[in-house]
Amino acid sequence: MTEPTPPQLKPMPDDWSRALAVVAHPDDLEYGCSAAIAAWTDAGREVAYVLATRGEAGIDTLAPDECGPLREREQRASAAVVGVTEVEFLGLRDGVIEYGVGLRRDIAAAIRRHRPELVVTLNHRDTWGGVAWNTPDHVAVGRAVLDAAGDAGNRWIFPELAERGLQPWNGVRWVAVAGSSSPTHAVDAGPGLERAVRSLLEHRTYIEVLTDEDPETYARTFLTQTAERAAPRFGGRPAVTFEVFAR
Numbered sequence: 001m002t003e004p005t006p007p008q009l010k011p012m013p014d015d016w017s018r019a020l021a022v023v024a025h026p027d028d029l030e031y032g033c034s035a036a037i038a039a040w041t042d043a044g045r046e047v048a049y050v051l052a053t054r055g056e057a058g059i060d061t062l063a064p065d066e067c068g069p070l071r072e073r074e075q076r077a078s079a080a081v082v083g084v085t086e087v088e089f090l091g092l093r094d095g096v097i098e099y100g101v102g103l104r105r106d107i108a109a110a111i112r113r114h115r116p117e118l119v120v121t122l123n124h125r126d127t128w129g130g131v132a133w134n135t136p137d138h139v140a141v142g143r144a145v146l147d148a149a150g151d152a153g154n155r156w157i158f159p160e161l162a163e164r165g166l167q168p169w170n171g172v173r174w175v176a177v178a179g180s181s182s183p184t185h186a187v188d189a190g191p192g193l194e195r196a197v198r199s200l201l202e203h204r205t206y207i208e209v210l211t212d213e214d215p216e217t218y219a220r221t222f223l224t225q226t227a228e229r230a231a232p233r234f235g236g237r238p239a240v241t242f243e244v245f246a247r
């Protein structure tokens with residue numbers, strides 16, 4: 001008996017030229033999403049990153065004032081591997097990001113600065129699927145990104161942004177959530193996978209603390225397995241998946 005074909009994911013929209021990825025921590029994009037970003041920059045699209053924190057609470061053996069600058073450097077290096085040179089840090093405190101009006105304003109400001117058509121973020125849902133609990137920073141930032149895509153276009157919600165010269169930008173057409181357990185769309189992971197491995201490897205300090213495995217083997221195994229899990233839902237091709245909210 002053959003297995004029934006699972007419902008198929010749609011290819012990501014490709015009629016856009018600028019994307020902005022907004023996530024909580026260094027490495028959030030590299031754990032699964034950067035193969036798609038490599039493919040986009042290859043195709044001549046512009047992608048910029050905004051990181052809410054420097055991930056300074058991410059390494060148990062390293063104090064935040066040492067850890068933050070190191071992880072910022074690693075993040076800039078990992079972005080460069082997939083063709084991203086604009087990397088901004090909002091400077092929020094790692095681990096205690098609060099969802100609210102202030103966070104929406106910071107992200108709306110970033111959207112107005114970069115004027116993207118596509119905004120990418122990380123899973124805003126309570127879990128990664130099943131009982132794998134998400135972290136509060138991811139939930140807060142993901143939700144605020146989904147909200148700020150609308151806030152950025154409304155001149156009356158944060159009038160102080162226009163006073164700072166950030167005019168409304170109502171051009172966000174999609175918010176694509178990576179790492180969602182309810183994906184709707186996908187990008188072929190093949191062409192960008194090797195660079196995604198090298199991009200994740202740039203977070204070497206973090207990875208070396210996380211695992212005893214050889215860092216390259218760890219990064220390659222993690223990203224290959226993640227992409228292959230999506231293959232049955234994308235015509236058999238390893239894929240990066242997104243839950244896409246159209247606007």
Ligand SMILES: [Zn+2]
Pocket residue numbers: 024025027028138
């Ligand atoms: Zn994270």
